[in-house]
Amino acid sequence: MSTTSKERVQSPDTGAEQRLKVLGISLPEPPEPLGIYAMSVQSGSQLFLTGMLPTRGHTPQFVGRLGAELDADAARESARVAALNALALVRRQLGSLDRIARVVRLGVFVATAGDVREHPKVADGASVLLQDVFGKASNPSRVVVGVASLPLGVPVELDLIFEIAE
Template identity: 55%
Template sequence: MNTPVSSHTVQAGAEQRLHDHNMQLPPVPTPLGAYVEVVQTGNLLFLSGMLPVAGGKPAYLGRLGAELTVEDGRKAAAIACLNVLSAARGHLGSLDKVSRVVRLGVSIATDGDFREHPKVADAASEMLVQVFGEAKISTRIVLGVASLPLGMPIELEVIFEVTP
């Protein structure tokens, strides 16, 4: 049986969708080095590599296929994505100003034999679709790497198009 979709659901902005999905954003992340988390140029918002940090500490450490499972990687990607959303909201004031997710880059620290990169990256992609809607889905690149900052398994890089 199909349930009718209310106009509220169809018209809901990103902030309402966060609320509807019970997503709580963490505090705006702080840089771990000599850089800034967000730079806006024109109508593009570039976010620095976001890590799975929660409460100021790494939520996960290790490499996929070695110390961590696909499910661990998906959870780490989701935490990193919440940090993306928090940084964007901190800069813009509201995620409703995001008109499109342009690009999602996902770097995954692996043991070299790991092959499930898309499943891990999908956790971040799926969260962005939940918040911004299917019409704003992004392009994506997923890379397996030998290591990432502080031994964390996931790093996300995101570019948003924003309204003035």
């Protein structure tokens, strides 16, 4: 018998909040804006997040570009940190990660230097965390793009869209 994403997130044994506990993950304080914009916007059953950075407060936890100052492993970890910030923001917005039916879209922007080809490995830092928390059935569509620079000099910025369970 298969379960829908709605049934999965409503089960206390397999919900995202329970998975965080099982994984031993404690979410950071949600990020605050660096300028004049909303950190998240809900439209119908979708929640759109502003670009998520690997920061604590307004302080970057990673600085540099893939292929110059950082290797793929460091950039991958920065994607994971940005994803943790996204989860913290979603929890603040919705009250619980269990309200998420699925991750719809994950966009990953990677600051690179030169001819770098490890973009997917870097993006997996966020993808693995999201899959661990929401389950494989909630894997999003994903786009990964190399860029020249990102805010605060960070190596990764995430763009996320979530579907909210009814």
